[in-house]
Amino acid sequence: MYPSRFRYEAPRSLDEAIALLRDGGDDAKVMAGGQSLVPLMKLRFASPELIVDINNVPGLAYHRQDPDGTLHVGALCRHAELERSALLDATQPTMAAAAPLIADPLVRNRGTLVGSLCHADPQGDWASVTMALGGSIIAQGPGGRRTIPVADFVTGPFQNVLEPAEIAIEAVIPAAQGTRSGGYLKLERRVGDFATVGVAVAVETAGNVVNRAGIALTGVGGATIAATEAQQALVGQPLSAATIEEAATLAAAAARPKSDHRGSAEYKRHMVHTFVTRILSRTESIAERAA
Amino acid sequence: MTTVYDDLSDADTGDVPVNRIKFTINGKKKIAEVEPRLLLSHLIRRGLGLTGTHMGCDTTNCGACTVLVDGRAIKSCTMLAVQADGHEITTVEGLASASELHPLQEGFKEEHGLQCGFCTPGMMMAAKQLLDENPAPTEEDVRWALSGNLCRCTGYQNIVKSVLWAADKLRAEG
Numbered sequence: 493m494y495p496s497r498f499r500y501e502a503p504r505s506l507d508e509a510i511a512l513l514r515d516g517g518d519d520a521k522v523m524a525g526g527q528s529l530v531p532l533m534k535l536r537f538a539s540p541e542l543i544v545d546i547n548n549v550p551g552l553a554y555h556r557q558d559p560d561g562t563l564h565v566g567a568l569c570r571h572a573e574l575e576r577s578a579l580l581d582a583t584q585p586t587m588a589a590a591a592p593l594i595a596d597p598l599v600r601n602r603g604t605l606v607g608s609l610c611h612a613d614p615q616g617d618w619a620s621v622t623m624a625l626g627g628s629i630i631a632q633g634p635g636g637r638r639t640i641p642v643a644d645f646v647t648g649p650f651q652n653v654l655e656p657a658e659i660a661i662e663a664v665i666p667a668a669q670g671t672r673s674g675g676y677l678k679l680e681r682r683v684g685d686f687a688t689v690g691v692a693v694a695v696e697t698a699g700n701v702v703n704r705a706g707i708a709l710t711g712v713g714g715a716t717i718a719a720t721e722a723q724q725a726l727v728g729q730p731l732s733a734a735t736i737e738e739a740a741t742l743a744a745a746a747a748r749p750k751s752d753h754r755g756s757a758e759y760k761r762h763m764v765h766t767f768v769t770r771i772l773s774r775t776e777s778i779a780e781r782a783a
Numbered sequence: 784m785t786t787v788y789d790d791l792s793d794a795d796t797g798d799v800p801v802n803r804i805k806f807t808i809n810g811k812k813k814i815a816e817v818e819p820r821l822l823l824s825h826l827i828r829r830g831l832g833l834t835g836t837h838m839g840c841d842t843t844n845c846g847a848c849t850v851l852v853d854g855r856a857i858k859s860c861t862m863l864a865v866q867a868d869g870h871e872i873t874t875v876e877g878l879a880s881a882s883e884l885h886p887l888q889e890g891f892k893e894e895h896g897l898q899c900g901f902c903t904p905g906m907m908m909a910a911k912q913l914l915d916e917n918p919a920p921t922e923e924d925v926r927w928a929l930s931g932n933l934c935r936c937t938g939y940q941n942i943v944k945s946v947l948w949a950a951d952k953l954r955a956e957g
Contacts, residue, residue: 493841494822497800530843596930
């Protein structure tokens with residue numbers, strides 16, 4: 493299969509890339525890893541007239557942490573880098589759990605976290621992970637930079653708020669208030685499949701009391717779902733069997749699954765409950781050790 | 784190098800965008816002129832005649848088209864040929880030396896790691912990255928590294944054994 497005909501540019505600076513996008517208008521598309529965009533173009537679901545490949549733009553292939561604990565993930569940081577990251581292993585349990593579950597090893601070698609967020613597939617894993625962590629996207633365009641919370645970034649399936657000449661250059665995960673724990677669990681029929689159910693949980697605790705809780709769901713609605721009531725039920729509470737059960741029940745209630753070939757709606761809702769319980773039960777023991 | 788591809792539309796030649804790229808494949812430097820929509824797998828198979836890289840699903844699922852780009856195993860049906868500019872590609876043809884099979888190839892022979900053989904080049908290239916980075920993989924490491932490569936014969940047991948055989952051989956050779 494071939495994509496439709498397009499022009500290709502591989503600029504060597506962000507300014508040049510933005511200028512190309514500004515001139516290319518609505519028919520221009522940024523390519524980073526291309527692991528979603530190339531298949532879409534081959535299937536002719538997307539037929540951009542101009543591809544602006546940012547792989548030659550220096551200074552975007554990084555993930556690093558500020559002294560205060562804020563994490564920055566550059567637009568060319570591949571999933572594989574995050575999968576092998578000692579930094580994430582030590583400081584970002586939800587991201588460290590999710591990274592090896594993105595697609596398969598070959599796709600992870602090329603695909604990027606930021607590109608995945610921009611692609612805005614409702615079944616994408618990173619959207620729920622970064623949403624649970626309260627993350628943001630930094631976009632750069634002709635008018636400068638702006639920061640957009642992940643929760644506001646996606647406007648619908650495969651749609652985001654970026655202006656035609658804006659490039660998402662970085663994802664930012666704020667520093668934890670207290671001890672960060674959590675995880676990501678994904679039910680998939682086989683490796684590399686989309687999530688039947690994906691649950692991201694990120695909690696920050698001080699002395700076993702939850703300061704901040706993020707719970708977000710992949711694959712159980714038309715979009716990534718923030719389980720806000722479940723989050724609120726945890727804040728200010730110690731993690732206990734009772735609070736975990738309440739959060740799991742509220743998260744399952746927030747899910748909007750549909751029955752399909754991957755499973756019945758009832759089964760998927762049940763799995764949300766199971767996954768929230770599993771992650772928080774592990775978290776409970778971590779918080780106890782830290783406290 | 785002259786490369787001839789299928790004409791896929793009625794556009795005048797002047798309207799067809801063409802990019803010139805320089806790259807290295809299996810140690811040899813090449814220059815090519817490619818239409819941007821040409822996939823790396825097409826460049827390898829049709830442009831360079833290296834048909835060891837197989838096209839399976841053409842939809843980023845099966846991994847039969849796996850090659851190394853700068854040492855990393857990727858699906859060549861999901862990368863544009865024009866993106867190979869300035870990069871180093873290794874295909875299954877690049878594994879063996881003139882007279883000797885690569886230990887991975889020997890391993891697939893010794894352990895009967897192939898049935899129909901269609902997935903084999905992709906399996907070997909994914910395994911190559913693994914062994915380059917981890918000379919002493921466990922069975923689980925091998926299964927994990929090959930989890931993006933599908934075998935429709937479902938011959939995974941012997942594929943895993945073949946890679947472990949190659950790892951042993953490479954370690955023995957030091």
